[in-house]
Amino acid sequence: MKFQELNTIEERVQLMEELSRKFLSRAAKNDEEGRFPFENIAELKESGYTSLTIPKRYGGEEISLYEFIRLQEKIAEGDGSTALSIGWHMGIIKSLGEKKSWEESTFKALCEEVHNGALMNNCATEPQTGSPTRGGKPFTTAVRDGDKWVINGRKSFTTMAPVLDYFNVSATIAESGETGNFLIPRTADGVSLEETWDSIAMRGTGSHDLILKDVSVKEEALVELFKPGKKGAAGWLLHIPACYLGIAQAAQTYAIDFAEEYSPNSIKGSIIDLPNVQQKIGEMEFELMRARHFLYSVAKQWDEEEEEVQSSMGPELGAVKLAVTNAAITVVDLAMRVVGARSLSEKNPLQRYYRDVRAGLHNPPMDDMTIQLLAKNAIS
Numbered sequence: 001m002k003f004q005e006l007n008t009i010e011e012r013v014q015l016m017e018e019l020s021r022k023f024l025s026r027a028a029k030n031d032e033e034g035r036f037p038f039e040n041i042a043e044l045k046e047s048g049y050t051s052l053t054i055p056k057r058y059g060g061e062e063i064s065l066y067e068f069i070r071l072q073e074k075i076a077e078g079d080g081s082t083a084l085s086i087g088w089h090m091g092i093i094k095s096l097g098e099k100k101s102w103e104e105s106t107f108k109a110l111c112e113e114v115h116n117g118a119l120m121n122n123c124a125t126e127p128q129t130g131s132p133t134r135g136g137k138p139f140t141t142a143v144r145d146g147d148k149w150v151i152n153g154r155k156s157f158t159t160m161a162p163v164l165d166y167f168n169v170s171a172t173i174a175e176s177g178e179t180g181n182f183l184i185p186r187t188a189d190g191v192s193l194e195e196t197w198d199s200i201a202m203r204g205t206g207s208h209d210l211i212l213k214d215v216s217v218k219e220e221a222l223v224e225l226f227k228p229g230k231k232g233a234a235g236w237l238l239h240i241p242a243c244y245l246g247i248a249q250a251a252q253t254y255a256i257d258f259a260e261e262y263s264p265n266s267i268k269g270s271i272i273d274l275p276n277v278q279q280k281i282g283e284m285e286f287e288l289m290r291a292r293h294f295l296y297s298v299a300k301q302w303d304e305e306e307e308e309v310q311s312s313m314g315p316e317l318g319a320v321k322l323a324v325t326n327a328a329i330t331v332v333d334l335a336m337r338v339v340g341a342r343s344l345s346e347k348n349p350l351q352r353y354y355r356d357v358r359a360g361l362h363n364p365p366m367d368d369m370t371i372q373l374l375a376k377n378a379i380s
Helices: 009-033 038-046 065-078 080-099 104-115 235-261 275-304 314-344 349-362 367-379
Strands: 120-123 141-145 148-158 166-173 179-185 191-194 208-218 222-225
Touching: 009 038, 009 065, 009 080, 009 349, 038 080, 065 080, 065 235, 065 275, 080 104, 080 120, 080 235, 080 349, 120 148, 148 166, 148 179, 166 208, 179 208, 235 275, 235 314, 235 349, 275 314, 314 349, 314 367
Parallel strands: 120 166, 141 166
Antiparallel strands: 141 148, 148 208, 166 179, 179 222, 191 208
């Protein structure tokens, strides 16, 4: 069954639930080995998922932001690393289709590749500059050589690197000092990976370093120039909080299942009947409910608004990411308190959820930047 054969969001969510259960069955082993989830990505490709955000004008489904985050959340219930990884590809394709910031012929060609299973991601972070959201200028350089560009540099945090077909690389153009994005195929000479990813969180994202050494690409590989000034709002980045919400839901589910089954001889029945345990479960449910409503409502607002209004939604989008990610951390902590010391066992999924949700604090936008943005918004 492919996603394109289903007519409703709920049908697609149900199909993703089936895939997510498979992802969960592999999650512990992949995490333990720090292994990229090749099988999960292959199954997402086979299901047609990876092309769902292609615009209708190029034969795609052009799913809404609301549907996108619903599906991403469900992936994360099975495996957070898989959700975060594929979310970048899905969201970037969606954003490019909406913004129309590339030459249409170039984007159309990329969409044709995506229909055939190609995957892409933006590559902007560098060891010297940190997160690109902080405004650092790329050390990676692009030098014109006749009708070609020669790219040199190193990019860190290249999520999904083991299976990417295209790298959308930010670089400083030597002649003008401008910053642009260059679409570089994996097959280009001089492209290599250095397996540097040793994070204890999201171990399966394969976010290794991308090495570019005298990579020669055609002139049209320069797909976009960055304009100085305020960046527009990016609704597609809601795939980030959706991922951590899914992990938090998995933690609550595990805690409830454990509480229903665990029956120490000091009590009658199982610990699910204890008031203090029910208190924690209720607190988890409150956090999840509040986070889910906030995330869904802002996603739906994005879908309903015109581009002019969307461009002013930065404060809401940042607030959602901050609220949902921190709620996810709270939920996992509460789940671990229900389960107790067993939650720290290497064999227990809660220790993986605990590590993975912490990664959300370091995905864009960072909490301090969001708070500053909200303050400026309130003052203005």
